[in-house]
Amino acid sequence: MACTNLPSRSLVESLVRETISRHLSQQTTVAPAPNLVVNSSARHMHISPENLEVLFGEGAKLTVHKWLYMEGQFASQQTVTMVGPRKRIIPNLRILGPCRNLTQVELSFTDAVQLGIDLPVRMSGDIEGTPGAYIMGPKGLLEMKNGVIRAARHVHMAPSDASFYGVQHLDTITLKVTAKGCNTRFDDLLVRVDPSFKLEVHIDTDEANACDLDHATNVELFKP
Amino acid sequence: MACTNLPSRSLVESLVRETISRHLSQQTTVAPAPNLVVNSSARHMHISPENLEVLFGEGAKLTVHKWLYMEGQFASQQTVTMVGPRKRIIPNLRILGPCRNLTQVELSFTDAVQLGIDLPVRMSGDIEGTPGAYIMGPKGLLEMKNGVIRAARHVHMAPSDASFYGVQHLDTITLKVTAKGCNTRFDDLLVRVDPSFKLEVHIDTDEANACDLDHATNVELFKP
Numbered sequence: 001m002a003c004t005n006l007p008s009r010s011l012v013e014s015l016v017r018e019t020i021s022r023h024l025s026q027q028t029t030v031a032p033a034p035n036l037v038v039n040s041s042a043r044h045m046h047i048s049p050e051n052l053e054v055l056f057g058e059g060a061k062l063t064v065h066k067w068l069y070m071e072g073q074f075a076s077q078q079t080v081t082m083v084g085p086r087k088r089i090i091p092n093l094r095i096l097g098p099c100r101n102l103t104q105v106e107l108s109f110t111d112a113v114q115l116g117i118d119l120p121v122r123m124s125g126d127i128e129g130t131p132g133a134y135i136m137g138p139k140g141l142l143e144m145k146n147g148v149i150r151a152a153r154h155v156h157m158a159p160s161d162a163s164f165y166g167v168q169h170l171d172t173i174t175l176k177v178t179a180k181g182c183n184t185r186f187d188d189l190l191v192r193v194d195p196s197f198k199l200e201v202h203i204d205t206d207e208a209n210a211c212d213l214d215h216a217t218n219v220e221l222f223k224p
Numbered sequence: 225m226a227c228t229n230l231p232s233r234s235l236v237e238s239l240v241r242e243t244i245s246r247h248l249s250q251q252t253t254v255a256p257a258p259n260l261v262v263n264s265s266a267r268h269m270h271i272s273p274e275n276l277e278v279l280f281g282e283g284a285k286l287t288v289h290k291w292l293y294m295e296g297q298f299a300s301q302q303t304v305t306m307v308g309p310r311k312r313i314i315p316n317l318r319i320l321g322p323c324r325n326l327t328q329v330e331l332s333f334t335d336a337v338q339l340g341i342d343l344p345v346r347m348s349g350d351i352e353g354t355p356g357a358y359i360m361g362p363k364g365l366l367e368m369k370n371g372v373i374r375a376a377r378h379v380h381m382a383p384s385d386a387s388f389y390g391v392q393h394l395d396t397i398t399l400k401v402t403a404k405g406c407n408t409r410f411d412d413l414l415v416r417v418d419p420s421f422k423l424e425v426h427i428d429t430d431e432a433n434a435c436d437l438d439h440a441t442n443v444e445l446f447k448p
Contacts, residue, residue, distance in 0.1 A: 109433035110334050121405040121436065152405045181345040181376045183411035184434075209333035210408075210434035212345065 034161050037069060038175065038201040038219045040208030041151065043107045045080065045095045045135070046124075051103045052095075055080055055137025062097035069200055070156065072098070083134040084115035093135075104147040105133060108206045112150070122149040123190060153207060154190040155221065156197035165221055169193040175201055177211040178218040184211035187224055258385050261293060262399065262425040262443045264432030265375065267331045269304065269319045269359070270348075275327045276319075279304055279361025286321035293424055294380065296322070307358040308339035317359075328371040329357060332430045336374070346373040347414060377431060378414040379445065380421035389445055393417040399425055401435040402442040408435035411448055 052060050055078075062076040076097040082090040082105060090111060104127055112119035117131050127147045135142040155173065157165070167173055168191070175186040186207060201219070208214070276284050279302075286300040300321045306314040306329060314335060328351055336343035341355050351371045359366040379397065381389070391397055392415070399410040410431065425445075427437070 109436070110429070113433075181412055185409040185411065186434075187407035187409065188405055205334070206430050206433035209337075209430035210410075212333070 033220075034157075034164055034199050036199060036201070036219055036221060038177070038203065038213060038216075039069060040205050040213055041106065041202050042205055043090065043093060043105070043111050044075075045082075045093055045106075046100045046102065046104045047095050048101060048103050049099045051142055052078075052099060054140045054142045055135060057139035060139075062095060062099060064097070065094075068096070070198055071196065074098075078137075081136040082115075083136065084117055085131075085133075086116040088115050090115065102127070102147070103142075103144060104149065105135075105144070106149060106151045106204070108204045109150060110206055117148065119148065119150045121152050123152050123154070124149075150204065151202065152190050153186055153188065153201075153203050154192055155199070155201045156192050156194070157199045158195055158197050159193055161199045162191065162193045165191075166223060167191045167193075172224070173221050174224050175203070176218075176220050176222065177213060177216050179212040179216040182210070182212035182215075186211075189221070257444075258381075258388055258423050260423060260425070260443055260445060262401070262427065262437060262440075263293060264429050264437055265330065265426050266429055267314065267317060267329070267335050268299075269306075269317055269330075270324045270326065270328045271319055272325060272327050273323045275366055276302075276323060278364045278366045279359060281363040284363075286319060286323060288321070289318075292320070294422055295420065298322075302361075305360040306339075307360065308341055309355075309357075310340040312339050314339065326351070326371070327366075327368060328373065329359075329368070330373060330375045330428070332428045333374060334430055341372065343372065343374045345376050347376050347378070348373075374428065375426065376414050377410055377412065377425075377427045378416055379423070379425045380416050380418070381423045382419055382421050383417055385423045386415065386417045389415075390447060391415045391417075396448070397445050398448050399427070400442075400444050400446065401437060401440050403436040403440040406434070406436035406439075410435075413445070 062078055064074045065077040066075045068074055074097045076095045078095045079092045080095065082093050102125060107119060109119060120130050122130060127149060130146045131148045132144040132146045133148050135144060162168060165173060171191045173189050173191055175189045177184050186203065286302055288298045289301040290299045292298055298321045300319045302319045303316045304319065306317050326349060331343060333343060344354050346354060351373060354370045355372045356368045356370045357372050359368060386392060389397060395415045397413050397415055399413045401408050410427065
């Protein structure tokens with residue numbers, strides 16, 4: 001009989017319930033969407049003060065080349081040369097400041113193919129078991145035992161933004177980029193919440209090229 | 225009153241109607257999903273017989289280096305050097321065979337940044353107003369007046385596949401790639417239907433890197 005093909009009563013009920021709930025919540029949402037900034041991160045290095053001295057000499061400090069969007073962060077004037085396992089190199093790898101506790105290099109898969117390494121996708125700081133490299137500076141050579149990663153796509157946000165989007169620290173969210181012929185939705189965007197953060201998405205150059213970020217006409221975040 | 229916040233009767237009715245219809249159609253769908261192949265296209269060149277002779281000499285023919293997934297298509301043994309407007313070059317640009325009516329170079333945005341050109345996203349063959357380049361071969365130099373593009377992401381399919389997915393030639397469809405930490409949905413995938421086509425998605429190296437295609441655990445197409 002036709003009746004056996006119908007969806008269950010509970011399915012219909014839950015659909016109607018969801019629709020009513022969505023309808024009501026839309027009417028009570030008044031907070032304006034925060035200003036969303038999406039930036040692509042070119043390959044770069046983070047470094048500890050001790051490792052900086054190995055490369056640039058005793059007492060070396062990072063100096064500001066260009067301030068970044070995130071408060072207090074900067075591209076430094078200091079660059080190094082990275083040597084991969086097949087002796088292929090990446091010259092002019094820029095160090096971002098200020099110094100951190102951890103030394104880490106963030107590359108794209110395009111860089112990894114060129115270097116000939118298998119690059120793991122990791123959250124910044126999670127470098128256990130990742131590949132290492134040799135780094136050459138003007139005053140010395142640093143052997144990184146590990147710390148070479150592709151940074152997992154992520155979004156920095158303050159608690160008020162997290163509340164707006166209905167997400168918590170380490171949740172994932174979707175970034176939708178609208179660009180003619182290149183519309184892309186990046187799922188799995190890792191949410192990082194801290195009171196010091198300005199709302200900013202970080203994707204790498206491969207991701208920015210994939211979605212033609214340079215010509216994007218709209219960017220938005222939404223829960224999957 | 226609470227009642228004024230409820231969705232309209234017609235909205236609820238249409239939702240229930242859609243759900244019933246979807247439920248019924250699911251039960252009657254018997255065709256299995258076709259075997260979906262997603263390949264990334266590295267930069268390459270298509271060439272006309274006349275232009276091939278300019279670069280490789282009179283009577284030159286393309287010879288097979290490696291057969292591609294699409295019936296009759298191959299990476300040829302012939303490579304050329306591309307010279308961009310700032311005299312930067314791309315060496316070892318591989319020509320795909322067989323020859324076509326049109327000479328065209330397909331690059332990624334990563335290549336374009338390196339060359340210093342503004343690369344338009346176009347469907348293959350749609351090269352009006354696109355940048356040109358100089359191409360060097362062993363027997364001569366070819367001036368391409370135009371034809372340098374980023375190929376719009378696309379999927380080749382036979383009419384039976386188009387019928388399975390419910391799409392037509394030049395429609396768009398979404399490619400969903402599942403890869404840990406890099407889940408991505410590429411919207412805007414251009415559908416190209418021809419009886420000679422095997423089902424195959426073509427994305428470029430930037431797109432493949434963005435979604436970590438090498439480590440993808442699932443790929444699927446669906447209508448947006």
